[in-house]
Amino acid sequence: MLKALFVSSRPLSWVNTAFPFAAAYLLTTGQVDVTLIVGTIFFLIPYNLAMYGINDVFDYESDLRNPRKGGVEGALLDTRMHRPTLIASVVTTVPFVVYLVIVGSPLSWLVLAISLFAVVAYSAKGLRFKEKPFLDSITSSTHFVSPAVYGLVLAGAVFTTQLWAVLGAFFLWGMASHAFGAVQDVIADREGGIASIATVIGARWTVRFAVIAYLRGGVLLLFSEWPGPLAAILVLPYAAVCTPFWNVTDAAADTANSGWRRFLLLNFITGFFVTMLMIWWALTAR
Secondary structure, X not given: OHHHHHHHOOHHHHHHHHHHHHHHHHHHHOOOOXXXXXXXXXXXXXXXXXXXXXXXXXOHHHHOOOOOOOEOOEOOOOHHHHHHHHHHHHHHHHHHHHHHHHHOOHHHHHHHHHHHHHHHHHHOOOOOHHHOOOHHHHHHHHHHHHHHHHHHHHHOOOOOHHHHHHHHHHHHHHHHHHHHHHHOOHHHHHHOOOOOHHHHHOHHHHHHHHHHHHHHHHXXXXXXXXXXXXXXXXXXXXXXXXXXXXXXXXXXXXXXXXXXXXXXXXXXXXXXXXXXXXXXXXXXXX
């Protein structure tokens, strides 16, 4: 059972939610404390188990038709694991949320509530934001940006124009990444009756949307505090990964998986350079 829960939580994606929270909180407070540790662990594992576990349960029928599922790109969760996964998502999340509410402020409660609502609403029956084109990409991006916003609010950060530019760029990155990731699943999602951004506007237009969103994110970074503008360069490889599929047809949409695999590797490389820029900023800002 533990192995199934581990795979369902998408270990390769843990850093995508834990790092934004930890970086935002640490850069604001300048110190390592219990709240930083608790929050980082929460956004590292329980948060991802809830986000992806709920998705695996309610997407089971479409996942059966998806050749990508069953490995690092997504679990094919046995029906016997559906109930245990939902229970584990709640049990592992609640203790952390209780602590974070106790140490937080009303505004931080609101941000955390929005973050958790987005986790549930994306996949859960009755909400299924993932089946509402464009709202699916917005909700998915919220999954990754909200931990950063939460960390900032919890730490008492001052939201300047430059900071909003960074968050806006991050949000566009999240939307673009979700949209491009949906392209490879066009056939499986249509067979499973799922209406994603890619199944509705088509594979090629979704790729084009992703490229434009990445580039606009880069433009926003030009308005961030130095050395933030240097991060604008980092959006170019993402756009380059998508561009070969600019004219991809719906019938050949699954070929975008090769670009998606490069995207997964690119995240780690980009993360390294973003970390270096954050250290640079921390050393010069204090």
